[in-house]
Amino acid sequence: MKAHQNKWITIFAVGLAVLLSGVVQADLRQGYFTDVKPVPGLDSPYQDRGPSISADGLTIYFCSGRDGGEGDWDIWMSTRRAVGASWGAPINPGPPINSPAWEASPHISADGLRLYFQSWRGGGYGQGDIYVAERASTSVPFVEVHNLGSGVNSPANEYTPSVSPDELTLYLSRGEGADGFDVYVATRSLTRAPFDSARRVANVNSSANDKYPSISSDGLTLFLDSHRLPNTGPSGYEELWVATRSSCCEHFSTPVNLNDFGLGSSVNGPTAVEFAPCISRDWPANGSKLYFAVGISESDSDLYEATWVVPCPYYVAGDLNDDCRVDFLDVASFAANWLIDCNTTPEDAACVPK
Numbered sequence: 001m002k003a004h005q006n007k008w009i010t011i012f013a014v015g016l017a018v019l020l021s022g023v024v025q026a027d028l029r030q031g032y033f034t035d036v037k038p039v040p041g042l043d044s045p046y047q048d049r050g051p052s053i054s055a056d057g058l059t060i061y062f063c064s065g066r067d068g069g070e071g072d073w074d075i076w077m078s079t080r081r082a083v084g085a086s087w088g089a090p091i092n093p094g095p096p097i098n099s100p101a102w103e104a105s106p107h108i109s110a111d112g113l114r115l116y117f118q119s120w121r122g123g124g125y126g127q128g129d130i131y132v133a134e135r136a137s138t139s140v141p142f143v144e145v146h147n148l149g150s151g152v153n154s155p156a157n158e159y160t161p162s163v164s165p166d167e168l169t170l171y172l173s174r175g176e177g178a179d180g181f182d183v184y185v186a187t188r189s190l191t192r193a194p195f196d197s198a199r200r201v202a203n204v205n206s207s208a209n210d211k212y213p214s215i216s217s218d219g220l221t222l223f224l225d226s227h228r229l230p231n232t233g234p235s236g237y238e239e240l241w242v243a244t245r246s247s248c249c250e251h252f253s254t255p256v257n258l259n260d261f262g263l264g265s266s267v268n269g270p271t272a273v274e275f276a277p278c279i280s281r282d283w284p285a286n287g288s289k290l291y292f293a294v295g296i297s298e299s300d301s302d303l304y305e306a307t308w309v310v311p312c313p314y315y316v317a318g319d320l321n322d323d324c325r326v327d328f329l330d331v332a333s334f335a336a337n338w339l340i341d342c343n344t345t346p347e348d349a350a351c352v353p354k
Contacts, residue, residue: 041086071100126155
């Protein structure tokens with residue numbers, strides 16, 4: 001038997017023992033976003049943007065100008081059988097969420113029972129307003145839609161809601177004429193109470209357009225898109241930025257470009273526009289996702305994802321994918337590389353020089 005194969009078997013045997021005796025956990029805050037690619041199954045020739053992922057990772061909502069809707073832009077949704085599988089064909093949920101007017105920027109609550117979104121339907125407080133659709137369980141359609149009221153909405157344009165898991169804090173974008181777009185926050189004491197008057201988020205906004213906030217589940221990290229400079233793409237184009245804080249009682253820090261976040265991420269590119277972020281509910285777990293839109297301009301966009309990777313600070317025998325544990329993913333990697341001999345086939349993709 002080749003020495004290469006003996007090494008793999010030894011690693012696998014020792015790693016399996018580690019798996020059975022317990023898993024070493026990493027510090028999940030020390031990671032980075034990588035593996036930027038179109039969301040599997042949802043790449044299309046249409047304008048798609050504004051993704052929102054359910055807590056279980058099995059339903060994604062987004063807005064699109066594709067054909068087959070109720071009128072103008074609509075909210076669409078897609079489902080999949082398991083996390084990691086490709087998404088199914090998008091479907092339009094129809095009324096009462098969508099109308100002949102413009103509907104956009106959906107955000108699904110942590111329990112999946114309320115969908116927050118923007119609509120230009122009549123009877124609101126100004127331009128676009130933020131509404132919420134409700135349902136009794138995740139197995140039935142949304143049946144009731146109501147305006148979030150004057151605390152959230154104003155004569156200006158409100159959109160891109162992002163609500164905390166307890167639904168007591170709502171982040172949103174508001175555009176007020178020549179002042180451009182800023183990120184706002186509104187709070188309430190009970191889930192059935194109206195939100196207090198929205199206010200600008202301290203330290204987060206700039207003289208440029210700042211919008212599309214997405215709050216992490218722990219409330220400590222705020223993702224957004226911004227036209228501020230410097231950026232890595234064309235001057236004045238949107239890119240993804242992130243602001244952090246140590247506790248929910250503090251103000252956020254001044255945002256940094258997402259490519260400078262953590263250990264250094266690779267999300268914002270040199271030739272495209274990155275905007276409309278949505279962080280998954282399980283972040284910062286290893287393998288969690290950041291969803292967002294990418295386009296040459298805002299009139300040509302597709303849904304993308306990036307994966308959060310946490311390098312393992314320990315050497316774990318048998319951990320072949322550096323996720324700080326030995327599991328069936330390592331077994332699969334072991335099987336896929338069975339009989340590969342890098343001495344004779346160094347060009348093989350599994351043979352990475354040290």
